[in-house]
Amino acid sequence: MRNQQATKLIFELSRPGRRAAVLDPPDLPVPEASDCLPAEHLADGPPPLPELAEGDVVRHFVNLSTQNMSVDTHFYPLGSCTMKYNPKRNERLASLPGFAAVHPLQDEATTQGWLRVLYELQQMLGEISGLPGVSLQPAAGAHGELTALMVAAAHFRQRGEARDIVLTADSAHGTNPASAAMVGYETRTVVSGPDGLVDVDDLRAKLDDRVAVFMLTNPNTLGLFDSRIREITSMVHDRGGLIYLDGANMNAILGIVRPGDFGADLMHYNPHKTFSGPHGGGGPGAGPICVREDLARFLPRPIVRRDGDRYFWDEEGEDSIGRVRSFFGNQGILLRAFAYLRTYGGDGLRQVSEDAVLGANYLLSRVRHILDVPHGERCMHEFVATAARLKKERGLSAMDLAKRILDFGFHAPTVYFPLVVEEAVMIEPTETESKETLDAFAEALFRVTEEAVDLVKDAPHTTRISRPDDVAASRRPVIRWTP
Amino acid sequence: MTGYLFHTPEDRREMLAAIGAASIGEILDAQIPADVRFQRQLDLPKGLDEIGLERLMRDLAAENVSAASHLCFLGGGAYDHFIPAVVDEIASRGEYYTSYTPYQAEASQGNLQVMFEYETLITQLTGLGVSNASLYDGGSAMVEAVLMALAADSSRRRVVTTRTVHPHYRQTLDTYLCNLDAEAIVVEPAADGSAGPIIDQIDSQTACVVIQHPNFFGRLEDVRAICDAAHRVGALAIQVFDPISLGLLKRPGDLGADIAIAEGQCLGSPLQMGGPYLGILACREELVRRLPGRLAGQTTDRRGNRCWVLTLQTREQHIRRAKATSNICSNQSLLALRATIYLSLLGPQGLRETAEHCVRKTRYLRDRIDQHDRLSCVHAGPVFKEFVVRDSRGDVEGLLGQALGQGVLAGVPLAPWYPEMEDCFLVAVTEKRSREDIDRWLESVGGDAADAAPTQGRSVAAV
Numbered sequence: 001m002r003n004q005q006a007t008k009l010i011f012e013l014s015r016p017g018r019r020a021a022v023l024d025p026p027d028l029p030v031p032e033a034s035d036c037l038p039a040e041h042l043a044d045g046p047p048p049l050p051e052l053a054e055g056d057v058v059r060h061f062v063n064l065s066t067q068n069m070s071v072d073t074h075f076y077p078l079g080s081c082t083m084k085y086n087p088k089r090n091e092r093l094a095s096l097p098g099f100a101a102v103h104p105l106q107d108e109a110t111t112q113g114w115l116r117v118l119y120e121l122q123q124m125l126g127e128i129s130g131l132p133g134v135s136l137q138p139a140a141g142a143h144g145e146l147t148a149l150m151v152a153a154a155h156f157r158q159r160g161e162a163r164d165i166v167l168t169a170d171s172a173h174g175t176n177p178a179s180a181a182m183v184g185y186e187t188r189t190v191v192s193g194p195d196g197l198v199d200v201d202d203l204r205a206k207l208d209d210r211v212a213v214f215m216l217t218n219p220n221t222l223g224l225f226d227s228r229i230r231e232i233t234s235m236v237h238d239r240g241g242l243i244y245l246d247g248a249n250m251n252a253i254l255g256i257v258r259p260g261d262f263g264a265d266l267m268h269y270n271p272h273k274t275f276s277g278p279h280g281g282g283g284p285g286a287g288p289i290c291v292r293e294d295l296a297r298f299l300p301r302p303i304v305r306r307d308g309d310r311y312f313w314d315e316e317g318e319d320s321i322g323r324v325r326s327f328f329g330n331q332g333i334l335l336r337a338f339a340y341l342r343t344y345g346g347d348g349l350r351q352v353s354e355d356a357v358l359g360a361n362y363l364l365s366r367v368r369h370i371l372d373v374p375h376g377e378r379c380m381h382e383f384v385a386t387a388a389r390l391k392k393e394r395g396l397s398a399m400d401l402a403k404r405i406l407d408f409g410f411h412a413p414t415v416y417f418p419l420v421v422e423e424a425v426m427i428e429p430t431e432t433e434s435k436e437t438l439d440a441f442a443e444a445l446f447r448v449t450e451e452a453v454d455l456v457k458d459a460p461h462t463t464r465i466s467r468p469d470d471v472a473a474s475r476r477p478v479i480r481w482t483p
Numbered sequence: 484m485t486g487y488l489f490h491t492p493e494d495r496r497e498m499l500a501a502i503g504a505a506s507i508g509e510i511l512d513a514q515i516p517a518d519v520r521f522q523r524q525l526d527l528p529k530g531l532d533e534i535g536l537e538r539l540m541r542d543l544a545a546e547n548v549s550a551a552s553h554l555c556f557l558g559g560g561a562y563d564h565f566i567p568a569v570v571d572e573i574a575s576r577g578e579y580y581t582s583y584t585p586y587q588a589e590a591s592q593g594n595l596q597v598m599f600e601y602e603t604l605i606t607q608l609t610g611l612g613v614s615n616a617s618l619y620d621g622g623s624a625m626v627e628a629v630l631m632a633l634a635a636d637s638s639r640r641r642v643v644t645t646r647t648v649h650p651h652y653r654q655t656l657d658t659y660l661c662n663l664d665a666e667a668i669v670v671e672p673a674a675d676g677s678a679g680p681i682i683d684q685i686d687s688q689t690a691c692v693v694i695q696h697p698n699f700f701g702r703l704e705d706v707r708a709i710c711d712a713a714h715r716v717g718a719l720a721i722q723v724f725d726p727i728s729l730g731l732l733k734r735p736g737d738l739g740a741d742i743a744i745a746e747g748q749c750l751g752s753p754l755q756m757g758g759p760y761l762g763i764l765a766c767r768e769e770l771v772r773r774l775p776g777r778l779a780g781q782t783t784d785r786r787g788n789r790c791w792v793l794t795l796q797t798r799e800q801h802i803r804r805a806k807a808t809s810n811i812c813s814n815q816s817l818l819a820l821r822a823t824i825y826l827s828l829l830g831p832q833g834l835r836e837t838a839e840h841c842v843r844k845t846r847y848l849r850d851r852i853d854q855h856d857r858l859s860c861v862h863a864g865p866v867f868k869e870f871v872v873r874d875s876r877g878d879v880e881g882l883l884g885q886a887l888g889q890g891v892l893a894g895v896p897l898a899p900w901y902p903e904m905e906d907c908f909l910v911a912v913t914e915k916r917s918r919e920d921i922d923r924w925l926e927s928v929g930g931d932a933a934d935a936a937p938t939q940g941r942s943v944a945a946v
Contacts, residue, residue, distance in 0.1 A: 047734060086577075098552075139620060177800075227516055468791075
């Protein structure tokens with residue numbers, strides 16, 4: 001039985017004078033606080049925050065949590081997001097006071113354990129990518145893209161080359177062109193061919209001496225590994241450009257292919273995806289980047305280095321682009337990535353990717369009989385189906401499928417991305433799901449496509465709310481509570 | 484095999500049979516050219532079982548000094564404030580931390596409502612009309628605020644700021660501006676802390692002015708005068724604020740700030756070596772279409788129920804791509820959740836009490852230092868929870884090392900950012916420090932706390 005009060009806002013639960021946290025006044029021989037500060041700086045009273053009892057707060061947020069689907073509670077095949085299991089051991093370890101209660105500005109002699117974690121993580125990320133220059137500073141994948149593009153810009157500036165264009169694939173994440181714009185680059189889009197891969201002729205046509213970087217995702221967002229990757233990277237290198245790899249899909253290739261080996265010069269990882277994060281309801285993630293040896297001097301500072309048994313922050317580097325955030329990075333997430341990598345080791349990581357590919361291909365083999373899958377008999381860690389035929393024949397869209405699948409106790413796949421597939425349904429099962437779960441999901445998907453149209457169009461039926469009015473939300477934005 | 488995999492050998496056989504492949508190698512070979520395949524095994528340390536991992540990580544954790552093993556008086560943008568148990572308890576629920584961005588609103592009403600509550604709390608805290616659902620951290624949030632100002636009027640390319648703004652934030656700004664056609668003017672502050680030197684630099688080319696109040700040295704700035712000066716020439720005013728200080732101090736919106744940003748780590752998130760933290764950004768309602776990042780809004784569903792969705796998404800990269808207000812994709816939901824719970828627990832009175840503790844405990848330590856033979860407070864004026872101490876012997880490293888030996892993290896040296904302050908360090912006192920803790924600070928740096936202490940009883944001397 002659902003708690004009917006659970007959807008009230010904390011502001012509506014507030015009662016004047018109700019308290020949770022109470023601090024006894026300190027016993028100190030000093031004036032009252034209001035006498036320690038000049039009157040012109042003092043507010044008339046504290047901000048109008050809600051007033052609640054501790055029990056209110058707990059019940060409210062626990063009940064709200066039950067209105068989320070999550071990896072811990074549901075299969076969550078959200079393509080491109082790698083919603084794999086988040087190990088509980090990593091959560092406990094990250095909360096150890098020796099990690100969680102360390103201040104970022106402590107003397108490095110007092111943080112040797114932390115620095116060793118970060119140093120060894122740099123080494124491991126360099127090995128996995130085949131790109132030895134590593135910065136742990138970026139706070140998220142998009143931030144990593146931005147940072148790497150700044151590195152590329154510094155590289156060209158130093159060479160005196162005025163390159164002002166970044167190429168992105170039409171199947172790329174929206175962050176690619178948005179990151180390029182923030183570094184002052186103009187974006188040109190390279191189209192995909194009928195096979196879903198980079199159209200090499202289009203790339204050739206758009207490639208000139210103004211192109212600084214080609215940002216590509218490989219395996220791409222269709223879950224396909226580009227078989228002409230060598231040719232593509234060579235073409236760009238021959239014109240003096242750099243290759244950036246969007247590492248969102250690294251879960252497919254750990255220990256199987258290294259970006260540095262197929263011609264990537266810079267890349268980011270999404271540790272919240274590939275290395276079990278977790279995703280935190282939309283963040284925090286982290287976005288460490290790896291670059292070719294000769295580009296490493298442009299990386300943000302500081303970088304962790306080792307001198308014998310001692311680890312230290314290296315702040316030096318006159319070619320460095322500078323810092324891209326306060327302090328050093330999303331260490332809490334990086335620590336979990338470290339624990340994840342130490343759990344699997346090299347051969348274990350390869351097994352992770354092989355199982356991710358196995359799971360995706362198995363699900364593909366079943367879904368192919370339910371929905372069209374335009375690209376590929378085979379896929380890497382994910383695949384993109386289309387509801388275009390279903391829409392034409394029965395009027396059911398990708399969004400309708402996504403909404404109805406929630407009723408079967410599964411989170412929806414990513415829909416309407418990538419943009420190159422009409423009515424896209426992007427499915428990424430990850431390696432941490434059983435064959436039984438994949439079977440049950442395929443079975444549910446099949447049933448949805450056979451169900452009465454009205455039933456599907458009105459779905460979901462089992463969630464507290466159904467089909468919120470996005471248009472009204474945008475047209476008359478209510479983005480804060482008012483009494 | 485350690486780890487979190489599922490498939491038994493039998494599963495693998497059945498799955499391969501259904502796929503129609505003899506092996507996983509065959510599936511990979513069909514897609515990946517042989518000449519790019521990785522030919523050896525990754526050179527990583529061998530995998531560990533849970534007991535082995537736990538041993539390794541506990542050993543590493545034991546090599547670190549922390550605010551749990553030592554008394555922490557470090558600040559500079561990250562603070563050892565108290566985190567109520569409720570915050571950890573709720574935020575460790577898998578329904579929160581193992582979910583993702585609410586792309587399907589029906590499956591994410593918990594997260595969406597928390598985002599809406601967070602946004603509302605931040606507007607209440609700042610006195611501004613709009614807050615996004617959070618950004619990465621204080622430094623990048625400040626940059627995003629500046630980018631909003633630069634986008635608001637493309638003819639204005641100057642950003643006026645001062646050396647009393649967090650050095651990391653200013654360094655981050657420099658990094659971003661380097662590739663854009665804009666420059667930051669960094670003003671040397673007046674010795675008496677007055678706003679004159681900043682106001683003098685604001686002109687018709689100024690896109691925005693960025694000040695921090697309380698500033699990096701804990702001092703109070705004349706925010707209203709600076710905002711007024713900015714507005715006179717049509718520039719935007721951006722204030723970097725300390726959320727805890729708003730238990731006592733006037734709110735950014737009430738002082739005239741157009742955009743307010745903060746590091747929200749102080750609102751219930753652990754220090755964790757500098758991240759992940761919480762970037763807070765609030766602005767006046769007129770600026771909402773330029774706001775970077777996620778935004779949750781209220782609407783109704785098909786049955787008429789009130790509910791929450793991601794809204795105004797046409798600002799964002801997944802719709803607008805190169806024309807988005809920012810490249811940001813994620814937010815810091817889990818930390819925004821922590822801040823939401825924290826502020827719900829504190830309420831107006833709890834926030835006020837926390838701020839009062841900071842001010843009075845800081846005052847207590849400053850009074851002691853005023854009587855110290857070796858140390859002195861550099862700035863005489865009022866401060867919030869942080870201040871600069873000068874060592875007359877100029878041996879900051881020795882002094883802090885000595886304190887460390889006695890279990891006290893006594894301060895942050897300022898020399899790395901302010902070469903002229905090589906004999907100075909920054910000290911922060913939060914509500915967590917007891918009077919005894921503060922006395923131990925004095926003992927640890929070689930002060931004579933006992934001699935210096937006045938007779939018991941509360942002094943009510945005015946400032």
